[in-house]
Amino acid sequence: MDSQRTAELYGVGLGPGDPGLVTLAAMSVLETAEIIIAPSSHPESMGRAEYIVHTLLPDREVIRIPMQMASGSEGIDRRLHAVRETIRELRPRLTSAAMSAFVTLGDPLLYSTFSLVVEAVVCEQLPIAVRVIPGVPAFLALASLVTTNLLDNDERLHLVPATGDPGHLEHLLEDRESVLVIYKLSSNFAMLRAMIAQAGRQKGAMVGLELGTDRMQVLTLSEAPDKVPYFATIIVPVQRRSA
Amino acid sequence: MDSQRTAELYGVGLGPGDPGLVTLAAMSVLETAEIIIAPSSHPESMGRAEYIVHTLLPDREVIRIPMQMASGSEGIDRRLHAVRETIRELRPRLTSAAMSAFVTLGDPLLYSTFSLVVEAVVCEQLPIAVRVIPGVPAFLALASLVTTNLLDNDERLHLVPATGDPGHLEHLLEDRESVLVIYKLSSNFAMLRAMIAQAGRQKGAMVGLELGTDRMQVLTLSEAPDKVPYFATIIVPVQRRSA
Numbered sequence: 001m002d003s004q005r006t007a008e009l010y011g012v013g014l015g016p017g018d019p020g021l022v023t024l025a026a027m028s029v030l031e032t033a034e035i036i037i038a039p040s041s042h043p044e045s046m047g048r049a050e051y052i053v054h055t056l057l058p059d060r061e062v063i064r065i066p067m068q069m070a071s072g073s074e075g076i077d078r079r080l081h082a083v084r085e086t087i088r089e090l091r092p093r094l095t096s097a098a099m100s101a102f103v104t105l106g107d108p109l110l111y112s113t114f115s116l117v118v119e120a121v122v123c124e125q126l127p128i129a130v131r132v133i134p135g136v137p138a139f140l141a142l143a144s145l146v147t148t149n150l151l152d153n154d155e156r157l158h159l160v161p162a163t164g165d166p167g168h169l170e171h172l173l174e175d176r177e178s179v180l181v182i183y184k185l186s187s188n189f190a191m192l193r194a195m196i197a198q199a200g201r202q203k204g205a206m207v208g209l210e211l212g213t214d215r216m217q218v219l220t221l222s223e224a225p226d227k228v229p230y231f232a233t234i235i236v237p238v239q240r241r242s243a
Numbered sequence: 244m245d246s247q248r249t250a251e252l253y254g255v256g257l258g259p260g261d262p263g264l265v266t267l268a269a270m271s272v273l274e275t276a277e278i279i280i281a282p283s284s285h286p287e288s289m290g291r292a293e294y295i296v297h298t299l300l301p302d303r304e305v306i307r308i309p310m311q312m313a314s315g316s317e318g319i320d321r322r323l324h325a326v327r328e329t330i331r332e333l334r335p336r337l338t339s340a341a342m343s344a345f346v347t348l349g350d351p352l353l354y355s356t357f358s359l360v361v362e363a364v365v366c367e368q369l370p371i372a373v374r375v376i377p378g379v380p381a382f383l384a385l386a387s388l389v390t391t392n393l394l395d396n397d398e399r400l401h402l403v404p405a406t407g408d409p410g411h412l413e414h415l416l417e418d419r420e421s422v423l424v425i426y427k428l429s430s431n432f433a434m435l436r437a438m439i440a441q442a443g444r445q446k447g448a449m450v451g452l453e454l455g456t457d458r459m460q461v462l463t464l465s466e467a468p469d470k471v472p473y474f475a476t477i478i479v480p481v482q483r484r485s486a
Contacts, residue, residue: 021266023258023379069471136377143377154408156411
């Protein structure tokens with residue numbers, strides 16, 4: 001019976017920024033979903049996820065949730081507040097739709113605002129089943145541009161946000177048989193660069209900015225400016241003896 | 244001039260096993276490439292990557308490279324030998340094609356046999372430019388089935404192969420604000436399970452087998468059998484206070 005079915009909300013990973021790196025499953029959800037919601041850091045401007053939907057499906061309406069990207073727990077509280085407000089407003093549409101979608105850059109489960117959407121759905125007690133369509137993470141898009149062999153044999157990979165305790169980063173840099181990927185860059189980029197050099201790991205280290213867009217830049221650590229945007233990715237490669 | 248263009252060989256990531264998780268860019272290469280090469284662990288049977296191509300494009304011819312999945316450096320040598328032989332045989336076709344593709348599960352740069360293909364192309368001095376199309380890694384597909392929030396805020400992720408030194412694994416399990424993803428499972432699964440329990444990290448830990456296929460199983464650590472196939476993935480989640 002139609003009245004028995006549960007409404008579904010999909011967290012849809014759109015990949016690192018290039019519309020070509022959207023999956024077939026994500027396309028299928030975008031084509032079918034009755035509602036598409038996208039985050040944006042400014043109310044007036046289209047976020048990258050919305051832009052990708054717009055490029056692939058120009059006629060689809062996208063509901064924009066403005067999320068201020070302020071840092072710290074205050075920033076998270078403010079973002080959750082904005083998401084709850086939108087979810088509350090959309091409640092009738094979300095619960096009557098068979099399928100709705102929240103789109104996000106990269107993967108919905110890797111440092112994504114989708115976690116706030118899920119939290120809001122739980123807080124507002126919406127009778128909605130949450131599903132996830134995984135996406136290509138930004139670090140693999142950067143790796144595809146700068147290397148032909150990121151991780152092999154018994155090597156390890158560590159993915160860390162630059163916003164965390166620098167002690168962890170310093171510690172992980174000592175593991176020379178590992179790739180270190182750094183996300184969420186911010187004002188501390190100059191310090192990170194110094195730490196990587198200090199650990200003797202700067203060889204082959206790369207920074208990717210605005211991946212998948214026309215403004216994309218892929219730079220060595222030394223070429224990069226002292227200030228880089230939040231949505232930048234660093235890859236510190238394994239130091240291989242034979243390489 | 245046509246004679247001036249360099250032949251291109253694409254390493255194409257097909258994602259974790261579900262044809263729906265192939266990207267639009269990968270589809271475009273598969274549709275255009277003059278040659279498609281896929282690895283298989285047995286000469287007589289279709290590997291998973293070949294199966295995905297076959298499902299999406301039933302009429303495309305796929306050249307199979309049999310690769311014995313023996314472990315250790317002897318196994319790698321034998322696989323490289325098999326790849327070099329195939330690349331040598333295909334040399335005239337590969338150098339005259341504008342575009343050829345080597346397809347692989349997951350991402351071509353994460354523990355993939357694509358690194359052997361690149362090595363063979365270099366060893367055989369083929370005048371070919373190598374390109375990479377990133378793919379969705381298996382751990383994100385497993386995460387999409389078992390969690391709505393894999394990594395958030397300042398949390399870290401460690402990706403390690405079970406074939407490496409257990410000391411590293413033990414050490415990384417101590418980092419309780421991190422997700423631990425374990426690939427390349429083998430005969431030591433029972434030991435890994437014991438190590439995870441010993442570190443008090445078994446809560447919420449999951450194993451994914453045959454992801455994206457009809458035979459897919461997602462199990463808790465305690466439900467899993469003592470022997471699991473090589474292509475299995477473990478996720479040990481962050482232990483969150485509020486969760």
